[in-house]
Amino acid sequence: MKTILSFFFVFITTIGTSQTDTVTQIQQCGTTLSAINQSIVADIVPNAELYRFRVTNTSTNVTETLDFMLRVFRLTQLTIYEYDTVYTVEVAVRLNGVWNSFSEPCFITTPLIFTKIQDSQCPTTLSTFDEIVYANLVPFAKGYRFRVTNILNPLDVQIIDRLLREFRMSFLINPVYNNPYSVEVAVKNNDGTYLPYGEGCIVTTPFFPTTEVQLAQCDYTPMSKSELIYANPIVGATIYRLKLENASHNYFAFVDRAIRTFHLNMFPNLIMGETYTVKVAVMINGELGPYGKACTITVPIVTGREGVEQNESIKAVVFYPNPFSDSFNFSLKSNTQDIIYLSIYDVAGRMVYQNEYPSSQSSNVEVNPLVSSGIYSVILRQSDSIYTFRIVKN
Structure with a gap:
């Protein structure tokens, strides 16, 4: 009788030990996920009550443990998850209220993600600066960085950070009309850094x-x-x-x-x-x-x-001499005490000289513009009046 009882004790102990020592494995070991939210699946264990996944970011050594009734989880269920990162994943099961040992660490890599301006807008010529330009959507991205390079002036590079996958050329500082820009897009990782830029796309601003x-x-x-x-x-x-x-x-x-x-x-x-x-x-x-x-x-x-x-302030203007050699003079009669602004433009419409004068000096004002010989337009502006005069330098 004692021999029979001993046999049953050994048999029960063996069963209990085999259950609590049961080890399962991750099916995606050694792979790079096709998407950051791809399912990670453990081997099935009969009668398992719970599956426990212990996940460690090998870059930061941050570990998080997740319990599930099913043998499946996703990295996007972590508090913090990142693209282009290697994780170790261990799994344990609970049988009869007892957790068994974790499996050996399994290395899983999250994908390196690139994005770019969507094909329907690459290349494109905008109708207005406010026309929306879209990047391809990246699920679970925390933001998008647009690097915009003026192709005709490569030193003009501007960075626009956006939470959304869209931006407008009007976000740039002093965008140029009828000008090609290269637009590259990078995805913001969950750690706040940005992944590499994707392929550039030519976006041309609207005609002036x-x-x-x-x-x-x-x-x-x-x-x-x-x-x-x-x-x-x-x-x-x-x-x-x-x-x-x-x-x-x-x-x-x-x-x-x-x-x-x-x-x-x-x-x-x-x-x-x-x-x-x-x-x-x-x-x-x-x-x-x-x-x-x-x-x-x-x-x-x-x-x-x-x-x-009645609302014209300038009543009379005299310019002399014309043509001039080094300097010329002007006298102005006005019914206002506002400041007088003088601008000189060449025949191409470029401003070559600019100055301002108090109204108290409006009589016999000497102007000495350092310009080459040629024909120029002089514009006097005071209050709501503008007076234009053509002058020649010898």
Whole structure:
């Protein structure tokens, strides 16, 4: 009888030991996951109550333990998970309320992820700076970094960090119109670092917007030289430059306006009854764009003295000598005490000189611009008045 009892004791002890020493394994050992949320599966253990996964980030040595009723888990169930990282995964099972030993560490690598501008926008030419450009979606990414390089000026490189996979060229500082940019995208890892950039994509900014005199006043004779003439509005324009030309009289002059209106009184030495070509360009973000469609304006023939608008502050301007050698002078009569601003532009429309003067010095002001010989446009601006004059340097 004692022998029989001893046999049963050994048999039960053996069963208990084999259960608590049962070891399972991870099926993905030694592999790189195809996706960071790919299922990691342990071998099945009959009658297992729970599976315990012990996961260690080999870069940081941070360990986290997860318990599941099923033999499957994902790294995205960790508190912190990272791309392009090696993890060790160990697994243990609970049988009859007792946890067995962990398996040998199993090495699993998370994928190295790249992204880029989506194919439907690569390459692309934008219609506006605010048009949205999308990168390919990366599940579980914490953010996206856009590296934007001006292809025509490679030193102009800007970095835009976004939580979303979209960005706009209007996020850049002083983006250039009609300009190709290379846009590369990197994924933000969960540790706050960024993975390598993906393939670059050429994104071309929109053409510079143009404008012209509104259709109702294009090829037009105003009732008087003080009649307001309107250019079509452009969103974001800070300056409207209006240029008048008459080739037969060798006439060229322009005025800059903060608003889209002008009148012929702003241009000196116009001939009554003569027709002039007028073009309009706009300045946006400090960049002056091309002129738009040409129209013609015919100077009206008037009898008697034409009135001057009441809101014009400049009443009379005299420039001398013209041509000049080293310096020239101007005198100005005005009905305001506002500061006088003087700008000089060359025939290409580039500003070559700029200064300002208190109204108390408006008589016989000497200007000494260091410019080469040629023809220049001088613009005097005071309050709401702009006066343009053509001058020649010998």
